[in-house]
Amino acid sequence: MPVFQLIIRGLLAxxxxxxxxLSMCPAVAVTTNIKNGFLxxxxxxxxxVMSNITASVLRKFIHPRVRVVIYTIIIATWVSTxxxxxxxxxxxxxxQVSLYIKLIVVFAIIISRMELFASKNPVTPSLFDGxxxxxxxxxxxxxxxxxxxxxxxGQLLGFDILGVKPLLIMILPAGGFFVxxxxxxxxxxxxxxxxxxxxxxxxxx
Amino acid sequence: xxxKQIIKITLNLTVICFFAGTxxxxxxxxxxxxxxxxxxxxxxxTSMSLLGYGAGNPAPADLKMxxxxxxxxxxxxxxxxxxxxxxxxxxxxxxxSVEGGKLLSIPAPQMENPEINQHLSQEMRRQVSELxxxxxYRIALLDGKxxxxxxxxxxxxxxxxxKMMVALNSDFSxxxxxxxxxxxxxxxxxxxxxxxxxxxxxxxxxxQLARISISKNPQPEEYxxxxxxxxxxxxxxxEMENLRAVYGDSPIYSITGSTISSTAVMVGVQKAVGRFVYxxxxxxxxxxxxxxxxxxxxxxxxxxxxx
Amino acid sequence: xxxxxxxxxxxxxxxxxxxxxxAALTVKDGSFAGTHGxxxxxxxxxxxxxxxxASFWRVVExxxxxxALPLEKVETVAANxxxxxxxFSQNLDKGQIHQVSLDSPRGKGKIDVTQNMMAILLTLFxxxxxxxxxxxxxxxxxxxxxxxxxxxxxxVGTGLTFTMVMTCSGxxxxxxxxxILKPLSLxxxxxxxxxxxxxxxxxxxxxILRKINPVLFKxxxxxxxxxxxxxxxxxxxLMIADRNFNLGESFFFALGAxxxxxxxLYLMANVRERLTVARVPASFQGLPIAxxxxxxxxxxxxxxxxxxxx
Numbered sequence: 001m002p003v004f005q006l007i008i009r010g011l012l013a014x015x016x017x018x019x020x021x022l023s024m025c026p027a028v029a030v031t032t033n034i035k036n037g038f039l040x041x042x043x044x045x046x047x048x049v050m051s052n053i054t055a056s057v058l059r060k061f062i063h064p065r066v067r068v069v070i071y072t073i074i075i076a077t078w079v080s081t082x083x084x085x086x087x088x089x090x091x092x093x094x095x096q097v098s099l100y101i102k103l104i105v106v107f108a109i110i111i112s113r114m115e116l117f118a119s120k121n122p123v124t125p126s127l128f129d130g131x132x133x134x135x136x137x138x139x140x141x142x143x144x145x146x147x148x149x150x151x152x153x154g155q156l157l158g159f160d161i162l163g164v165k166p167l168l169i170m171i172l173p174a175g176g177f178f179v180x181x182x183x184x185x186x187x188x189x190x191x192x193x194x195x196x197x198x199x200x201x202x203x204x205x
Numbered sequence: 206x207x208x209k210q211i212i213k214i215t216l217n218l219t220v221i222c223f224f225a226g227t228x229x230x231x232x233x234x235x236x237x238x239x240x241x242x243x244x245x246x247x248x249x250x251t252s253m254s255l256l257g258y259g260a261g262n263p264a265p266a267d268l269k270m271x272x273x274x275x276x277x278x279x280x281x282x283x284x285x286x287x288x289x290x291x292x293x294x295x296x297x298x299x300x301x302s303v304e305g306g307k308l309l310s311i312p313a314p315q316m317e318n319p320e321i322n323q324h325l326s327q328e329m330r331r332q333v334s335e336l337x338x339x340x341x342y343r344i345a346l347l348d349g350k351x352x353x354x355x356x357x358x359x360x361x362x363x364x365x366x367x368k369m370m371v372a373l374n375s376d377f378s379x380x381x382x383x384x385x386x387x388x389x390x391x392x393x394x395x396x397x398x399x400x401x402x403x404x405x406x407x408x409x410x411x412x413q414l415a416r417i418s419i420s421k422n423p424q425p426e427e428y429x430x431x432x433x434x435x436x437x438x439x440x441x442x443x444e445m446e447n448l449r450a451v452y453g454d455s456p457i458y459s460i461t462g463s464t465i466s467s468t469a470v471m472v473g474v475q476k477a478v479g480r481f482v483y484x485x486x487x488x489x490x491x492x493x494x495x496x497x498x499x500x501x502x503x504x505x506x507x508x509x510x511x512x
Numbered sequence: 513x514x515x516x517x518x519x520x521x522x523x524x525x526x527x528x529x530x531x532x533x534x535a536a537l538t539v540k541d542g543s544f545a546g547t548h549g550x551x552x553x554x555x556x557x558x559x560x561x562x563x564x565x566a567s568f569w570r571v572v573e574x575x576x577x578x579x580a581l582p583l584e585k586v587e588t589v590a591a592n593x594x595x596x597x598x599x600f601s602q603n604l605d606k607g608q609i610h611q612v613s614l615d616s617p618r619g620k621g622k623i624d625v626t627q628n629m630m631a632i633l634l635t636l637f638x639x640x641x642x643x644x645x646x647x648x649x650x651x652x653x654x655x656x657x658x659x660x661x662x663x664x665x666x667x668v669g670t671g672l673t674f675t676m677v678m679t680c681s682g683x684x685x686x687x688x689x690x691x692i693l694k695p696l697s698l699x700x701x702x703x704x705x706x707x708x709x710x711x712x713x714x715x716x717x718x719x720i721l722r723k724i725n726p727v728l729f730k731x732x733x734x735x736x737x738x739x740x741x742x743x744x745x746x747x748x749x750l751m752i753a754d755r756n757f758n759l760g761e762s763f764f765f766a767l768g769a770x771x772x773x774x775x776x777l778y779l780m781a782n783v784r785e786r787l788t789v790a791r792v793p794a795s796f797q798g799l800p801i802a803x804x805x806x807x808x809x810x811x812x813x814x815x816x817x818x819x820x821x822x
Binding site for chain 2: 032033061062063065066069070073074076077080081084085087088089091096152153165168171172
């Protein structure tokens with residue numbers, strides 16, 4: 001599959017946040033503003049890409065019976081790495097998302113991409129597949145973050161846009177759930193119009 | 206066959222784990238240093254900002270930061286307070302009883318807490334035990350005169366502990382506060398870091414601070430705009446005097462929807478300042494009181510003009 | 513050790529003071545009463561309040577023995593003639609040990625007042641289960657949540673299995689952190705070690721359940737696998753490590769988290785079963801409406817914030 005299509009697939013038709021509904025945990029917690037969403041998105045891109053590369057490079061050496069364990073170890077290593085790097089060099093931004101970066105380990109999305117794609121394909125396509133999925137995730141988080149920040153604190157990226165705080169509830173967990181629910185339905189409508197059909201087995205992990 | 210499989214699998218896993226551990230260990234070593242450095246830089250930046258220095262007003266080169274370290278210890282079994290204070294060229298450990306009277310004074314050159322135990326002579330160690338370092342107070346001095354004090358306080362907030370730093374002038378009025386650590390909700394308890402809440406403490410004298418309470422009423426518009434006019438809290442002397450005169454006795458207006466967090470911050474600041482002022486008085490009284498057990502106290506640099 | 517010492521001190525003082533001063537007062541016990549008070553109980557009924565007024569007491573926090581807390585008034589307690597209540601002008605920090613000493617003409621005494629252990633544990637339990645419910649307040653465990661909450665029986669099954677695994681994992685992670693990670697300064701291996709521990713635990717439970725109770729295994733076995741992908745199963749050990757809980761606290765914290773998740777699952781399942789026969793717009797069907805319902809629950813659970821029973 002050409003590289004561009006891989007990325008687009010990750011961004012739209014199989015967008016992990018809105019369509020596959022995988023790894024939702026941080027989507028509600030972290031997206032109180034765009035900056036946090038972006039930060040976590042970056043972390044996920046890093047982990048996904050590095051894990052995909054590692055899985056692809058080692059695909060001949062991984063024993064099939066313990067592959068899930070080995071994938072988990074690989075992911076845990078990269079997650080700990082990005083966690084340590086962020087806490088050392090970006091301490092202010094890191095404080096708010098610290099727990100959720102560590103939880104990237106349990107993201108079903110990362111393991112499923114490694115299993116479905118990276119373990120069967122050479123390094124370069126794996127890299128771009130990881131990039132696509134990661135970017136799709138970041139895109140989803142930033143969109144939720146934008147809506148919640150705008151409606152909740154009247155700002156975007158810290159800049160006052162509305163001057164007032166219309167719906168404080170948007171910053172609280174309840175608001176997060178509402179926003180995701182609405183954005184999901186919007187995604188459904190748009191994609192149906194574009195003819196990309198129903199989401200693949202929505203609501204599993 | 207099964208045995209061979211198991212061995213292969215185990216080998217596989219062990220190698221991978223080993224590599225994972227090595228990578229993590231290396232990353233840890235690399236980032237640990239950067240982390241500590243960055244943390245230290247942040248602390249220095251916050252401290253300087255609280256004292257009124259910043260990008261536009263850099264701290265003078267001869268600004269000196271002295272430190273008073275507070276210890277909890279036991280003398281002959283009874284609880285006592287220990288303070289390591291600067292004395293002459295070195296330091297001195299002065300031990301006060303719980304009621305404030307001086308018990309002992311031990312010169313302790315080049316002591317870096319918490320390794321004080323090593324510097325106590327054998328004889329001292331028989332009397333003094335259970336030495337634990339509690340906190341540090343920092344004093345900013347310029348030409349021997351006190352510019353300000355920096356103390357820390359903490360209090361349980363809505364979600365977790367809130368740690369704050371308070372800067373006091375030489376007369377113990379509040380210069381400003383900074384929230385060092387907090388896990389409060391953004392938009393709610395986290396707003397304590399915003400100028401319109403944080404700067405409310407600026408200008409209040411120690412007596413006024415002890416009296417005030419939290420108010421759930423909305424903050425007056427002019428007060429708010431006055432506070433936000435200096436986001437870093439770098440008010441001039443006249444502005445501080447104005448704040449004290451006009452708003453010194455006004456309550457701390459709580460953040461909308463976060464009374465618990467706001468009260469936590471206020472009580473934390475009150476306790477920290479109240480206890481520091483009391484303790485500094487005790488130390489000063491003990492230093493100036495004539496004593497038969499210790500050598501005559503040397504002239505100390507700017508031990509604070511006391512109150 | 514300290515308790516025995518203070519008990520002995522009290523007894524000795526009692527013996528000394530009992531003789532000449534007539535029926536002297538002996539301090540027996542003390543506990544926190546509300547946010548501003550400490551209730552002190554004596555061995556004999558309190559008859560003269562004048563000899564127990566504020567100036568005869570000294571109350572300090574153990575970590576700051578030089579700061580006497582501002583005692584305003586001493587009153588009798590209606591429900592207990594042997595007790596008096598010390599009222600302070602500021603909130604007491606119940607997390608600290610308070611040393612209460614009495615030095616009056618009618619007797620002397622000294623006790624340590626701490627928060628009731630059960631109160632601490634139950635507060636932690638309630639906090640993890642309801643006030644900071646893992647699904648509705650911390651938005652964790654959503655991965656599994658939406659997949660499983662479609663039918664009531666699967667919800668109950670997952671909830672119970674999860675609580676079981678969560679409690680075991682809570683205790684195990686406390687042990688691993690206290691005895692291996694902390695002493696060897698291997699904190700940076702937290703993530704790797706905890707997830708490995710969870711995976712092993714799940715595998716072990718799987719095997720044990722298969723052998724011991726095949727019937728139960730048939731009913732619940734399939735949910736065991738889902739637990740490894742649940743965010744909460746990693747979040748709780750990380751929090752236990754972060755906050756340095758002791759064994760009892762870890763146990764109650766993990767139990768609360770598990771039961772809170774089970775509660776959330778059960779509530780959600782009930783609603784979703786009804787949603788399947790409701791008229792939901794096409795674009796909202798399935799996940800979107802589930803999220804919105806979740807949001808409504810989150811709103812409701814917000815009502816618990818700030819709840820403090822003890």
